[in-house]
Structure formats: C-alpha cells, structure tokens
Amino acid sequence: MNYHKFDVVIVGSGGAGLMSAMQLAHNASIAVVSKLYPTRSHTGAAQGGVAAALGNLEEDHWQWHMFDTVKGGDYLSDQDAAEVLCREAIDAVYELEHWGLPFNRTADGKIDQRRFGGHTRNLGEGPVRRSCYAADRTGHMILQTMFQQSVKNQVTFFNEYMMLDLLMNDGQAVGIVALCLRDGTLHTFHAKAVVLATGGYGRAWRITSNALACTGDGMAVAYRRGIPLEDMEMYQFHPTGLYKVGILLSEAARGEGAYLLNSEGERFCIRYAPTLQELAPRDMVSRFIYQEIAEGRGINGQDYVYLSVAHLGKEKIDEKLPDITDFARNYLGVEPYYEPVPIQPTAHYAMGGVPTTIDGQVIMDENNTPIPGLYAAGEVAAVSVHGANRLGTNSLVDLIVFGRRAGKHIASKWLPEADFAPLPADHEAFAAEQVERLLSNTKGETQEAIRKELRDEMMDKVGVVRDEQRLTGMLNKVKELKERYSTIRLMDRSRAFNTELMEVIELGNLIECAEATTAGALARKESRGAHYRTDYPKRDDANFLQHTLAYRTDRAGEPELRYKPVVLGTFEPKERKY
Amino acid sequence: MAAAPSAREVHIKIKRYQPEKSDKPFWQEYRVRAEGNDRLLDVLNRIKWEQDGSLTFRRSCAHGVCGSDAMRVNGRNRLACKLLMQDLGSRISVEPMLGFPIIRDLVVDMDPFFSKYEKVKPYLINDEPEPRTERLQSPEEHARFDETTKCILCGACTGSCPSVWANPDWVGPASIVNAHRFIFDSRDRAAADRMAILSDRNGVWRCRTIFNCSEACPRGIHVTDAIEEVKRAIMYGSREVE
Numbered sequence: 001m002n003y004h005k006f007d008v009v010i011v012g013s014g015g016a017g018l019m020s021a022m023q024l025a026h027n028a029s030i031a032v033v034s035k036l037y038p039t040r041s042h043t044g045a046a047q048g049g050v051a052a053a054l055g056n057l058e059e060d061h062w063q064w065h066m067f068d069t070v071k072g073g074d075y076l077s078d079q080d081a082a083e084v085l086c087r088e089a090i091d092a093v094y095e096l097e098h099w100g101l102p103f104n105r106t107a108d109g110k111i112d113q114r115r116f117g118g119h120t121r122n123l124g125e126g127p128v129r130r131s132c133y134a135a136d137r138t139g140h141m142i143l144q145t146m147f148q149q150s151v152k153n154q155v156t157f158f159n160e161y162m163m164l165d166l167l168m169n170d171g172q173a174v175g176i177v178a179l180c181l182r183d184g185t186l187h188t189f190h191a192k193a194v195v196l197a198t199g200g201y202g203r204a205w206r207i208t209s210n211a212l213a214c215t216g217d218g219m220a221v222a223y224r225r226g227i228p229l230e231d232m233e234m235y236q237f238h239p240t241g242l243y244k245v246g247i248l249l250s251e252a253a254r255g256e257g258a259y260l261l262n263s264e265g266e267r268f269c270i271r272y273a274p275t276l277q278e279l280a281p282r283d284m285v286s287r288f289i290y291q292e293i294a295e296g297r298g299i300n301g302q303d304y305v306y307l308s309v310a311h312l313g314k315e316k317i318d319e320k321l322p323d324i325t326d327f328a329r330n331y332l333g334v335e336p337y338y339e340p341v342p343i344q345p346t347a348h349y350a351m352g353g354v355p356t357t358i359d360g361q362v363i364m365d366e367n368n369t370p371i372p373g374l375y376a377a378g379e380v381a382a383v384s385v386h387g388a389n390r391l392g393t394n395s396l397v398d399l400i401v402f403g404r405r406a407g408k409h410i411a412s413k414w415l416p417e418a419d420f421a422p423l424p425a426d427h428e429a430f431a432a433e434q435v436e437r438l439l440s441n442t443k444g445e446t447q448e449a450i451r452k453e454l455r456d457e458m459m460d461k462v463g464v465v466r467d468e469q470r471l472t473g474m475l476n477k478v479k480e481l482k483e484r485y486s487t488i489r490l491m492d493r494s495r496a497f498n499t500e501l502m503e504v505i506e507l508g509n510l511i512e513c514a515e516a517t518t519a520g521a522l523a524r525k526e527s528r529g530a531h532y533r534t535d536y537p538k539r540d541d542a543n544f545l546q547h548t549l550a551y552r553t554d555r556a557g558e559p560e561l562r563y564k565p566v567v568l569g570t571f572e573p574k575e576r577k578y
Numbered sequence: 579m580a581a582a583p584s585a586r587e588v589h590i591k592i593k594r595y596q597p598e599k600s601d602k603p604f605w606q607e608y609r610v611r612a613e614g615n616d617r618l619l620d621v622l623n624r625i626k627w628e629q630d631g632s633l634t635f636r637r638s639c640a641h642g643v644c645g646s647d648a649m650r651v652n653g654r655n656r657l658a659c660k661l662l663m664q665d666l667g668s669r670i671s672v673e674p675m676l677g678f679p680i681i682r683d684l685v686v687d688m689d690p691f692f693s694k695y696e697k698v699k700p701y702l703i704n705d706e707p708e709p710r711t712e713r714l715q716s717p718e719e720h721a722r723f724d725e726t727t728k729c730i731l732c733g734a735c736t737g738s739c740p741s742v743w744a745n746p747d748w749v750g751p752a753s754i755v756n757a758h759r760f761i762f763d764s765r766d767r768a769a770a771d772r773m774a775i776l777s778d779r780n781g782v783w784r785c786r787t788i789f790n791c792s793e794a795c796p797r798g799i800h801v802t803d804a805i806e807e808v809k810r811a812i813m814y815g816s817r818e819v820e
Contacts, residue, residue, distance in 0.1 A: 037688060039731050040636075040644040054711075097712040100702025100765065102720060102727045109714030134727070140643060141727060148701035182681065211639040247641045327641060330660060331615070448627040491631030494598045497682040500631035 001428065002180070002187040005420070006031040006156075008410055009176060009191040011163050011218060014041035015139070015399030016378025016406075017197030018146035018155075020360075023407025025153040028415055031189060032155055033178055035162040035213065035502070038147050042199055042211045043399060046139025047324060048252035049131030050096075050396035051119060052089035056110045057129045062086040063570075064121060065130060069394060070571045072118040072281045073351070073387020074529035074539065076231065076547070079569030081358050081383040085394070085401050092400040093132050101145045103134050104320075114320075115255040118281040118391040124578070127255075127279055131393045136250050136323045142396060161187060162502055163217055164431035166194065166225050166374075169424045173362075173374035176221075177431040181502060184495030186428050186435070192418040193373045193410045196222065196354060196362070197403065200379040201513040203506070205347035206459040209241055209248035213506075218380040220509035222354050223516060227364060227371065228549035228562070230382040231352035232513065233521035236390055236530045237464050239285035241346025243304045245331050249324045249343060251392040253309055254278040256320050260289070261306040261340060262297040268305075276578040283389040283530040284578065286345040290464045299342065306340035345464055349395060350379055351386040351530065352520075355549065355564075358383060359413075360406025366549060366564040373418065377406040384547060387566075388529020438504055444487030447504050454481055454507070454514060462518055467535045471522040478515045479557035485511060516550040519559045524548060541573055585611045588663065590621065593673040594683050596632065603680070608633075614664030618672075619647055622658055634683035642796055645732030649684045650675055655734040655794040675737030677746065691733050694749050698757035698775055703768035713765050723762040726755050726804050728797040735791035735801050741784045748784045749776065751791040751801045758804045761817050773812045782809050 006029045010017045013034035024030045032038070053060040065086035070077045097103060097111060104112040113129040121128040134141040150157075161178040167188070168174065175190040198218030202210025223229050239260075240249040254260075260278055262268045272288045273280035280288075293303050309317055309325065314337055317325055325336040334341050354376040355363050361370040362381075378399045385398060457477050461470035485508055492500040526540035527533050545566050550559040587609055595603040608625050619637055626633045635658070636646040642660040649658055650673040652666065678686035704713075729752065736742055736750035757776055761769040776782045782805055791801035811817045 036638060036644075036646070037692070037731075040638045040646050042639065042644070044730070045639050045641070045643050094711055098708045100760075100763065102724065102763070103712070105715055105717045105720050107717065109716050109719075111712050135724075137643070137728070140730070144727070144729075151696050152699075152701040211644060213638045245641075323643070330642070330662070331617075333615070446627075446631065451627070494596070494632065494682075496598055497634055497685055499634050499636075500626065 002185055003190065004031065004187060005190045007191065007415060008193045008195065009033055009189040010195040010197060011176060012041070012197035012199060012378070012380070013038035013157065014043035014197060014199055014378060015142050015146060015396065016403035017195065018150055019400050019403030020195050020197060020377060020407035021155050022146065022149055022153065023404055024411055025155055027411040030155065031158055033158045033161045033163065033176065033189060035160060035181070037159050038150065038157060039143060041143055042214055044140045044143040045211065045248070046142070046396055047136040047248060047250035048116060048255065049114065049133035049138045049393045050093060050142070050400070051116065051130045051391070051393040052093040052132055052397065053086065053130060054090060054093065054111060054113065054132065056106060056113050058121070060121065060128055060130055062090060064123060064128070065089070065119070067123050067571055068119050069385060069391055070387070071576060072391040073389055074576060075545065075573035076234070076384070076387030076528060076566055078384050078567035079571065080567050081385045084358050085385045085397055088401045089397045092404060096142065096145060096400065099145050099149050101134065101141050103132055114252065115279060116392045117251045117254065117279045117285070118276070120276070127276065131255065133252065136252050136321050139396060162505065163198070163221055164434060164505065166221050167423060167427050168225055169421050172372040172421050174421045174423055177428050179431070179435065181497055184498060186431055188423065188427060190420060190423055192420055193375060193414055195406055195410070196376040196380050197378050198380045200350040201510060202347045204454060204458050204510045204514050205463070206455040207241060207246040207344065208347040209238055209246055210347065215506035216509050216513035217506065218376065219353055220512040222362070223512050223552045226551065227362060228355060228551045229352060229516040230355035230547050230549055231384060231520065232350070232517040232550060233524055233531050233548060234351035234388045234529060235347065235517060236282055236349040236351060237286045237345040238282055238348035239289055239345050240307050240343040242327055242331055243342035243344050246346040247327050247331060248346065248348065249307060249327065249341065251282070253307060253321055253324060256316065257312055258307055258309045261308055262292045263299050264297060268292050268297070273578040280578040281389055281391060286464050287532060289345055304342045304344045307343045308340040309336050310338055310340070349390055351382065351384065351388065351390050353380050353382040356381045356383055358405065359409035360402055361409065366562055373414065375406045375410060377402045388531060434505070435501070438488065438490055438501060439493055441487055441489045444489045445484060446489055446491060447507055450481055450484055450488065451507055453477070454510060458514055462521060464532065466521055466531070466533050468522065471518055474518045475522060475557045478511060478518060481511050482556040512552070515557060516559055519561060520548040520550055523561050545573065585613050586668065588612050588621070588668050588670060590625070591669070591671045592633065592683070595680050597682060612663040614662065616663045617659050618651065618661040618663065618666065619658040621663060634685050636685055643730060645730035648675055648732040648734040648737065649673065655738045657732060657734070657796045660796050675733060677737050677739070677742045678733065688733065690746070691736060691752065694753045695731065695756055697749060698753050698772055699768060700756040700760065702760060702763065702766055704765055705767065715764055719764040722764070723759050725799055726759040728799055729755050729759070730797060732796065734794040734796055738790040738794035740788055740790065741786055745784065748780050751785070751805060754782055754805045754808055755799060755801055758808050761808060761811060769817050773808070776808060777812045782812065
C-alpha cells in the first residue's frame with residue numbers, strides 16, 4: 001500500500017487548485033494531486049480576460065459587476081456569493097499582477113480593460129470596459145503565473161495521479177485514493193482536508209471547447225459518495241466555437257468589435273438585443289444563432305453562422321486576438337484578415353457542480369450543512385455565483401476568488417481545530433475493485449461506441465434547446481449506457497501508463513455527470529438562462545427560483561432530486577432584456 | 579472556407595515501446611482513413627479507440643495551448659493537435675521526442691525538463707513593498723518580454739536541440755526562454771541572479787545557434803533570438819543592452 005499523509009490534499013492543478021495551494025503553502029503540509037502536469041490544466045485555455053471593476057478606463061463599481069452577474073445568471077445566482085465574487089475580484093486581480101501576470105497595459109501603465117458580454121455600466125446602460133486581459137491568452141497567463149508561484153513556494157506535486165475515490169469517515173472527508181498512471185499503483189492520500197478543483201465536464205457533448213481531460217472526475221467521485229450535484233442542468237454553450245471542431249473563439253473578439261452575420265449578411269443580434277447586440281450574454285447569443293439556423297439563415301443553409309473580425313484591421317487583430325485568429329487559420333484554413341470565420345455554439349462551461357458555501361465548504365443538503373474537511377472551488381463547484389448562465393470572464397474570477405477563499409478558510413478556520421480522522425476500513429477497496437474489474441472484463445464492448453453515443457445524444461437532446469421528449473430519451477440512454485458500461489472491456493491490460501484505463505474511468509465519470517444533468521433538466525419545467533425548453537419557454541419564479549440538488553441512487557437514470565432556495569438580496573428578479 | 583478534401587487512407591508508422599512486453603522499441607504501422615482537415619491527434623485517437631487501445635500518448639486541450647502532445651513527426655517536433663493531415667502526406671512517421679527518457683510509446687519523462695526549468699528561478703522576484711493597486715508598466719516595457727510569455731512548456735524546442743541530445747545536463751532552450759521572460763520584465767529584480775545561473779558551463783553558451791528550437795516552437799516564439807538576447811545581456815552585464 002502506498003500511503004501519504006498531508007494536512008491538505010488538493011485535487012486538480014488548474015487556477016482554483018493552485019490558488020488554494022498558495023494560501024496553504026506556508027501554513028500546512030500540502031499535496032497537489034493532478035492527472036496532468038499542472039501547466040496542462042484547462043485554465044490555460046481561457047482566453048478573453050478576468051473581470052474586475054478596477055475602473056482603469058471608465059467609471060466602474062463592483063456593485064455594477066454584481067448586478068450584471070446576477071442578471072446574467074437569470075437570477076439563479078446566490079447574491080451573497082455574487083457580492084463576494086465581484087468585491088474580491090479587485091484585490092485578487094492586483095494579487096495576480098503582483099505575482100507577475102503580464103497584463104496588457106494602458107498608455108499610463110495600468111492594467112488595460114476591455115468590453116465583454118453582459119458586462120455593463122450603471123445597471124445595464126451600455127457596455128463597460130471591465131475585463132482585464134493578457135492578449136487572448138489570459139488563462140494561459142494565470143495558469144503559468146500560479147505555477148511559477150507554486151515553484152517559488154516549493155509546492156509538492158503528484159503529477160499524473162488520477163483520483164478514483166474520495167474517502168469519507170463518519171461524514172468527514174479524510175482523503176482520496178488515486179491511480180499513479182506511470183506504474184498503475186494505487187495511492188492513498190490521508191488528509192485533514194480535501195479540496196476538489198478538478199474542473200468541468202464538457203467532454204460529455206460532441207461539440208465542445210473543453211480539453212479531453214475535462215471529464216467531471218471530481219463531480220462524479222463526489223456523486224458516487226452520496227454528495228449532491230447542484231444545478232447540473234445549467235450548462236453553458238458558448239456561441240462562438242469553431243465550426244465542427246468546437247475550439248473556442250473568445251468573446252473578446254466581439255468585445256473588440258467583431259460581428260455575427262447570417263446568410264443574408266445581417267448583424268442579427270441587433271434584432272434580438274438592441275442595446276448590447278453581439279455582447280448580450282452567452283446563453284442568449286447561442287439561442288439567437290440557433291434561431292437563425294432554424295429559420296434557414298445559417299450560411300449555405302447549414303448549421304453555422306459567421307464571426308467577422310476583418311473590419312477590425314490587421315494591427316488590432318494581431319495585437320488583441322492573435323491566438324484565436326490562428327485557430328481559424330490552422331483548423332479551418334480561413335484567413336480572418338479577409339474572410340469571416342464559420343462558428344457554431346460549443347459546449348463550454350458548467351454553472352452547476354458540487355455545492356459549496358462562499359468559503360468553499362462542500363455542503364450536503366438544502367440546509368447548507370457543510371461536510372467537515374471537504375472543499376471545492378472552480379468549475380467543479382457551484383457556489384453558486386453563475387446561476388443559470390455565467391458571464392464571460394467570470395470563470396477566471398471564480399477560480400481566483402473562491403480558490404483563495406477555500407484555501408484561507410482551511411488555513412484559518414479548519415486546520416486549527418481539525419485532526420487526522422482515521423481512514424475507513426478497506427479504504428482502497430472501491431478503487432481497486434474498479435480498476436481490477438476494468439482490467440479483467442473480457443466479454444463486453446470497448447469504449448468507442450459508448451463514448452460516441454453519449455456525446456452525440458447529449459448534443460442532440462441536452463443542448464441549446466431542450467424538451468420533455470428529448471430529455472426523457474436521454475435519461476433512457478443514460479440507463480442503457482450505464483448497463484453497457486458495467487461490462488466494458490479494455491484492449492490494453494498493462495499497468496504502466498495505461499491511458500485506455502484512464503479514458504474508460506473518465507467515460508464512466510462523464511456518464512454520471514450526464515445523468516445528473518439530464519434528470520435536473522427534465523424536472524426543471526421552465527426556461528432560465530442556459531436551460532431553454534421549448535415546452536416551457538418562460539421563466540417560472542413561483543416554482544423554480546431554486547437550486548436543484550441531484551443525489552445518486554442505485555437506480556440508473558433516477559437520481560433523487562431535492563431543491564434549495566436561492567439566496568436573494570439587493571436585486572429583485574426581473575425579466576432579462578439587453 | 580476551404581473545402582475539406584475527401585477521406586483517404588494513410589499509413590502511420592509509430593515507434594513504440596511497451597516495457598511490460600519487451601525491452602526493445604519497435605516500429606508498428608497502422609492504416610487509417612483520414613480527412614484532410616483531421617488533426618494528427620484525431621487520427622491517433624481513432625487508432626487508439628478503434629484499433630489498438632495500447633497505443634499510448636499524452637493529450638489534453640487538442641488545440642495547441644496545453645503542450646501535452648509534443649512528438650516527433652516526420653523528423654520534426656510538433657504538437658499532434660496542431661498538424662492537419664492534409665499537410666502530412668500519406669506516409670507518416672511518429673516517434674517520441676529525442677533527448678527525453680521514454681516511459682511508454684510516445685510518452686516521455688518530463689520531470690528532468692521541469693527540474694531544469696526550475697533552475698532559472700522562473701517566477702517574479704521583487705521584494706519591494708507592493709503598491710495598493712497594480713505595479714505600473716508601460717506598453718513598451720510589456721512588449722519587451724511579451725513573446726516569451728507565450729511558452730507552454732511542451733518541450734518541443736528542447737527535444738529538437740542537438741546540444742541537448744549531446745549533453746542532457748544542459749539547461750536547454752525552454753528554460754532560457756522562461757528566464758528571458760523574467761530577465762526582461764521591468765518589474766523583476768533578479769535578472770542578475772538568473773544571468774549568473776545561465777553563465778555557468780551548462781548555461782546559455784552551449785547554444786550553438788542551430789535554430790532547430792525556433793523552427794520547432796508551436797507558439798511561434800523566436801527561441802534562438804531570445805537565447806541570443808540573454809547571451810548579450812550576460813556579455814554586457816545588463817538587460818538594458820539592445
């Protein structure tokens with residue numbers, strides 16, 4: 001048995017995990033356990049910026065940012081959490097700058113800021129320059145900067161270790177079991193606190209901006225251990241994914257002035273959102289595109305529209321949008337200096353996830369009862385600040401603000417009173433059984449058909465537009481896929497660096513996430529934010545101004561659903577108009 | 579948008595190493611249908627998912643920003659996710675990068691690479707009291723080191739460098755790129771430390787300006803030029819020298 005003991009084990013090495021690590025590096029013994037090398041984490045793919053009301057170029061206030069966040073979330077955001085997000089964003093951005101993050105600068109040397117979807121001045125009057133950015137690789141620079149700080153602070157990493165199980169004892173988190181990819185051995189990490197920072201699960205859909213590694217591992221592992229998943233039906237489709245490939249073309253393009261055009265060359269967003277136009281929130285712009293395509297105004301009658309940046313001029317494109325224009329050249333052979341870029345909505349971001357308090361403590365029920373020793377931050381978590389739809393640039397804010405709060409809470413509140421609780425009996429049994437079963441099954445099918453069907457069906461049935469028939473069909477599909485998965489067979493029986501084993505475990509995790517997502521979507525008989533149902537096209541505050549909590553049961557496709565009230569506050573729910 | 583060429587059969591020869599089966603590396607050829615606008619990574623995934631689950635490689639973001647899938651393709655280091663099949667011909671050879679210990683198939687041990695990276699103190703050092711807001715930096719000062727901030731630590735440059743092949747202890751191009759990123763950052767105060775580290779026998783002077791690294795960089799960083807700038811700064815004892 002490979003046994004490790006640390007005060008805190010942080011699972012995941014993206015922005016949230018490393019930000020937590022920074023708070024703890026000098027206060028505790030910590031390990032960061034990640035199935036990737038840290039700099040491979042998907043935080044690095046974020047492009048457009050990180051919002052903070054610095055007011056470097058025009059008047060701005062964190063209260064305006066908060067209003068935009070809550071309204072953007074279609075009032076499903078918890079307003080106490082949104083307040084923390086927007087107030088603390090300012091300090092967190094300065095902290096990143098002090099750590100060396102190379103932000104673009106204004107002429108007088110301050111952090112430059114640009115417009116982004118849904119971010120407005122004075123409660124919706126018009127766009128505001130709030131997004132702090134480093135060209136179109138802001139996430140890359142955040143990840144690199146935090147990794148640099150981790151090196152400086154001599155953080156202990158276990159790279160290419162994949163979490164298989166969360167260890168609980170008497171209602172308290174006491175560690176994890178992970179698979180060391182390099183030699184296939186299991187390792188137990190015994191800890192006083194566990195931080196889940198494992199990211200999202202975009203790989204459940206066919207067209208996605210997400211990395212192959214974004215497979216909902218933290219959500220699935222928690223869900224199997226009886227922890228609920230919150231608001232999983234709130235899944236964001238980013239309007240501008242590269243056609244067929246899904247690679248993200250940042251909203252920064254539209255923030256800098258890019259247009260969306262239909263087959264008639266019309267800037268159709270103006271018809272739907274006269275004030276913010278192309279900079280309406282993502283859920284809406286994705287639906288505008290869906291509607292244009294449904295009414296026959298996709299390009300060449302097909303399922304895409306154009307993003308045009310050509311009118312911005314070469315100089316601005318090269319300075320502000322170099323990476324995303326390269327994506328168009330590399331993957332579609334389109335030259336954005338002269339040609340419009342084919343785009344379609346792409347599965348992008350989970351607003352839902354493991355429910356937490358504003359200090360990152362994972363909660364287990366509608367009464368917000370914290371699970372001692374268990375924390376989550378970043379995309380894996382639902383605080384919930386993003387509600388039913390996240391605004392662009394708020395994901396990076398979420399990572400740094402709540403990664404930091406989770407770390408600080410552990411350091412100042414939890415560790416002083418916590419002790420190492422004993423590990424449960426047979427603590428490696430569940431993980432070992434999972435691995436041995438996969439390595440010994442000889443009868444079932446291999447992974448490919450299951451993966452393909454899951455992703456195709458999620459795209460068709462749990463996408464930008466949903467209805468009862470599609471969602472019921474998907475739940476039946478989940479049941480069928482779970483059954484088929486139970487006998488899934490590997491071609492590779494090796495122990496050392498068995499990436500087929502890793503992928504199949506990831507696929508199992510995706511199916512769990514798909515179950516909670518679909519069940520939540522079926523039960524939510526309204527349209528709100530990213531969740532749009534043609535059979536219930538209106539928001540229904542009387543019945544659904546509440547968070548879904550999905551608990552796994554032994555019956556495939558049938559999680560138990562409970563509901564938790566939304567924390568309201570300053571901003572009364574109103575109809576969203578942009 | 580360019581029309582996608584129709585699918586064709588390609589032959590991909592992959593240098594494999596399966597330590598649980600044999601001590602010796604071997605070549606294996608796969609035949610697979612590919613569209614012209616498929617990425618090489620898509621094709622490797624298809625081989626893995628449909629033909630041979632034991633084929634082992636790293637991958638994550640699949641669009642050239644995470645740096646997982648650097649490998650040697652037709653003799654050059656490339657990211658498999660940034661290569662389109664239409665640019666590769668119908669016979670393709672794929673090997674692990676040279677100059678790294680091989681773990682399995684195309685997966686190499688990156689730990690020595692990251693240890694060398696850590697040697698150059700790749701983090702901002704400035705002990706002056708932090709201002710309440712941001713440290714000021716002009717757009718010109720920012721532009722001075724902007725290019726080297728693009729590095730994704732994929733190892734393609736280091737694995738393409740004959741000086742690294744000849745001397746695995748050499749710090750290598752990627753580490754120097756990351757030193758450059760801080761040496762020329764107006765906010766940093768430890769340029770002299772890094773220049774001292776890089777002037778020792780395993781420092782910048784082992785670079786023979788072969789330019790393989792610049793050619794290999796998937797992020798378009800002019801790696802050799804960055805190394806030359808560091809050499810000049812060391813020679814003249816200051817980062818202010820142009």
